[in-house]
Amino acid sequence: MNSREPSLLACCLAELVGTAILIFLGCGSVHAAVTTGALQGSWQVAIIWGSAVILAAYAVGPISGAHINPAISLSLALWNGFPRRRR
DSSP: OOOOOOOHHHHHHHHHHHHHHHHHHHHHHHHHHHHHTOOSSSHHHHHHHHHHHHHHHHHHHHHHOOOOSHHHHHHHHHTTOSOGGGO
């Protein structure tokens, strides 16, 4: 196992990929449900959003911590949630 800490660029790219997965699948599920008229309730969309969060977290979690939401990353950076060398 590699014990090296990922670079800042790798963390930023991982967060970009994680956010793209979340938005693509989450907003895509809303779009598909509304366009096809298949919205019988919100559980279909909620299941896809939840699956998108899980997929994004598993995909990028080991690299960047899977904040997924840029607001979380910014708030952690402002309130000392990151190691000094990642700022």
